[in-house]
Amino acid sequence: MDFQTKVLAGGKIGAAIRRLEDIEEAIRHPKIKTIFLLNGDINKLPSIVNRVNKAGKIILVHIDLIEGIGKDAAGVHLLKRMGVAGIVTTKSNLVKFAKEEGLFVIQRLFIVDSESVKTGIRVASNIKPSAVEVLPATVPAYVVSEIKKALNIPILGGGLLKTRKDVEEALAKGIDFVSTSRRDLWEI
Incomplete structure (x- = not known):
């Protein structure tokens, strides 16, 4: 199964879990199909994954x-x-290992200036992740366009999404999917 079918699952919002106490709500939420775990430790991970x-x-x-x-x-x-199902990482060497294991890989790109856009595109072109996640999701539309054109893979957005309007604007720019820890935005 491909990344878009399995991970994005026809939706536009994924739950980013920073606090383990939020995991149960994400599991129960009818609109959330994908959960990104951004905190925790090896001891709690098996029961969460299960x-x-x-x-x-x-x-x-x-x-x-x-x-x-x-x-x-x-x-x-x-x-x-x-x-x-997969990993999120900023480390290029982990992308290779994850792909060898048959896992989906999201390469996180922190966009702070035009050089970080060029570097992110170059790195992702070489390592070929399943998708990239741009942070913050509030980047200008031309950045999303450049990344999409260069990589031709799904683009996720995360960070600095506070309101429904923020999410709608991120998606309107061409971001395919957003991850957010804000429970009120999981309803979108």
Whole structure:
């Protein structure tokens, strides 16, 4: 199954979970199909992954932010064995390991200036992730357009989304999917 069918699942919003107490609400939420885990540790991860999978939802783990997981091939293999669908990372070397394990990979790109756009495109062109996530999601439309044209993969947006209007504007710019920790925006 491809990234758009399985991870994006026809939706536009994913739940970004920073506080573990929010995981249950994301699991129960009828509009949330994809959960991005942005916090936690190796000890709690197996039960979280199990609960998300049992609910028929997709979980992607931001490997850079989870404590106790090696940021190496063994750590990625462990995540695969636990049942995660994919990883989010800023580290290019982890993309290779995740792809070898058959996991989806979202390469996070922090867009702070025109050089970071060029660098992000160059890096993603070389490592070929399943998708890229631009942060913040409030980047100008021309940035989204440049990245889409250069990479021809889904673009996710995260960060600095506070209102429904912010989400609508991000999607109108061409961002395919947004992740947010704001529960009130999960309804969109």
